Amino acid sequence: MSRYEPREIEGRWQRVWADEGTWQVPNPGEPGYDESKPKAYVLEMLPYPSGEPHVGHLKCYSVGDAIAHFRRRNGFEVIHPMGYDSFGLPAENNAIKTGVPPLVATEKSIDSFRRQFTEWGISIDWSRELATHTPEYYRWTQWIFLQLFNEGLAYRTKAPVQWCPQDATVLANEQVVDGRCERCGTEVVTRNLRQWFFRTTAYAEQLLADFEKLESWPEHVITMQKNWIGRSEGAEVTFRCDEAGLDFPVFTTRPDTLFGATFFVIAPEHPELEGLVADTETEEAVQEYVNSVARESVQARGDESRPKTGVPLGCTVTNPVNGEEIPMFVADYVLMDYGTGAVMAVPAHDERDYAFAEAFDLPVRRVIQPGPEEVASDRGEASADSSEAEAGAEGDDQPDGDSLPYTGDGPMVSSGRFDGLNNREAYDRIVEWLDEEGRGSASINFRLRDWLVSRQRYWGAPIPIVHCPACGMVPVPEDQLPVVLPEVEDYAPKGQSPLEAATEWVETDCPSCGASARRETDTMDTFVDSSWYFLRYLDAGNTEMPWSREAADHWMPVDQYIGGVEHAILHLLYARFFVKALADMGHVGVVEPFANLFTQGMITRDGAKMSKSKGNTVSPADYVSRHGADAARTYVCFMGPPERGGDWTDEGVEGVHRFLSRLWRVSSELAEAGDVTDSGDDGAAAWRSFGLSLPQGVAERAEGEARELLTKAHWAVDKASRDFSRGFQFNTVIAAVMELVNEIYRTRDGLITEEDGRQCLRFAVATAASLIQPFSPHLAAEVFQQMTGDRVWETPWPVADPEMLRSDTVTIVIQVNGKVRDRIEVGESAEKEEILALAREAENVARHLEGTETVKEIVVPGKLVNLVVRPA
């Protein structure tokens, strides 16, 4: 007998699918679209094409493809496209190192990705393929930029920004991790530069609120985004500096501690700082301090544990609640880009202010006493009496609950007419009072900042703006798009865009007045490209617009999005922002792009993340050529729950290959044993119409092993269907099919010799093929055709017959005092009394009941009996 040759089988079916365009789905209204079916948009995050695909890609697209197949066979019209996120730094850095232009390296890599996706047999609608580096695509990226610009959602401004010295470009906040560049790990520094931003903060509230509109996202991804957006409620309060004639608003989440403010701190980047100290004796010291802070890396400055530093400014502000003059400082623990860049310092009730007060020997004034619970917990009777409070605050012999800084709740002290009130109540009252007095108001602050989108790099979409000496910033007219990325000689980053060197391209005429003007030379962050690609798939060939509203209305939102958790914040947040902005402009009808999100876990090797430097990488191509795509794909889905990671082992792939070989072998053996047409045309017809059924009479006649095999097949269908829907438990779906194949082998010898037995075997084998199809589509197609003459991908997902899931007898476990002592077989509908009687008779049970009296009898029908006894 011949053996399982995956390469041969896989190539053959791949050709069928390519020739017939099996996975192509037109848009509604076009020929071939089935309006009667519900739609499903199944999408995996598009790959960044660099070199060859790795196992992470294999897993992502294997998982996504399984979902796509499952949806198709459950009656959905499934759109499942593919593209490439092909602008980006790695290709550019590679160009600098090797001299190979980014375009050349990128397109070579795309070819490799496309070839491998085909060899893996991923069911992709190639008619919708896109690559973000092509002018056909980035024309529309530029178009969206202009829409945002016209809406005031894209703007250019000078601001302190994060600069990566290695990549010589600015970075978005989201691209700075622990003060280092997300890409290259270099410590970033702060620079004051004129840059382009998208106004993501305009959607901060909606980005939070619309989590409600999602169907199913992993909870931890939502949490991460919520933390990133970082909404906090509080109040904005104005402190006035009379000497300078300036008002300093601050944001505080604790207006209830206003009376405890004993000093005031502003950030080194604060715009008023320079003027405030100009021509004073503190000017020099302040200047020196500001310079030293500017030299520090973002990481060093972010270190919470190091001692507080700062410089007094020699002037004061007035606390609006009590008229006190409190001294001003500049200190780097106050950040310019959160709140207003200035804080009121309440050392008694804030860790950082306390540390600063200690370092600079500043007064600490307690304004909240420990609440009742705290008092109870530290046996000292801390006086809640407001008149005595002052004494307790400065004492250095305080017991536990009284220690400062105190961040809990309790009654107010030293707070004028708010004394005695609980601080939570005082919070509202103080805000009300501030509002009435015009010295402050309730306010909400977000951690989220606007998205810095300009980059001083080459390999990205040019920003479609022209700078005219007369007209200022002029958008390139839509009919002149795309602004094509020019070729340059030198990609090396020099702190300004390499596009500056393309003088012929840079020098242009103002679209507005015709005078000579210069093009914007910064390019866009590549996250801009990937923030809308899922819309372009819907109408990929459209040359009039980025997508038609009808196409978007039909297919959006993405029903199932699949990708790595590493994009939990950046990509997903940006894409959500884009869709909200586009919705407000009327270009799409949904406000959330991804209704359901699935994040797959990372595959490791020898317990470690794969990397070229560790030499533990796995090349999918090697395994595909050795064991076949089906084995590699099925293995990554079998390793464990797909949302969790897993460690790659060669033995594991071989095990799956063995399982697939067994299925193939029994199939070809059966094909030889009897012609499919033996079961008549109605055999194949039955598959088409019922999904899963046998020729007339066979099931009814089946007994013994034949019956057991049919039962197992229906059990597998039921189990697989349930686990598929239950959070994509692919590992147990595959295990169920393995069990079925094992049962086929157990019963094979007895059944293969006669016609009915062969029918049952054929049924079981076809069922196994049908169930494994989402993971091993080639082998499934081969086996299913051998068994039924039909095409498995055109066959509905099978449904188990409830009659076949029932068995006549059930095993009842008998416990005595919770310990399993025996098992009995009883009729399916046995009565409680009958079961109990049989249970007591069971040999081993009877022994354990000797010399005892029964206290309680628990009977779980069809499952177990627990006899609770005690010595008589």
Place this chain on the structure above:
RNA sequence: GCCCGGAUGGCGGAACGGUAGACGCCGCGGCCUUAAAAGCCGCUGCCCCGUCAGGGGCGUGCGGGUUCGAAUCCCGCUCCGGGCACCA
């Protein structure tokens, strides 16, 4: 520090509060073969009693609790992984 995950045989992992360890890997034994590979069949949590048949005990990171019954629920920890963090 705060917020999420996770911990089950030699390994990856299964188990609506009801037979812990499905399925796979590794290992061991048998069959086939001149031999090997491949394949097929079987065994495989740990310990103890028994010649066998079989029986008993222990066991899901640790300590408590709820329950007839807990890997699963509750309380308190430990360790590992991830995210956020001078955010006022």
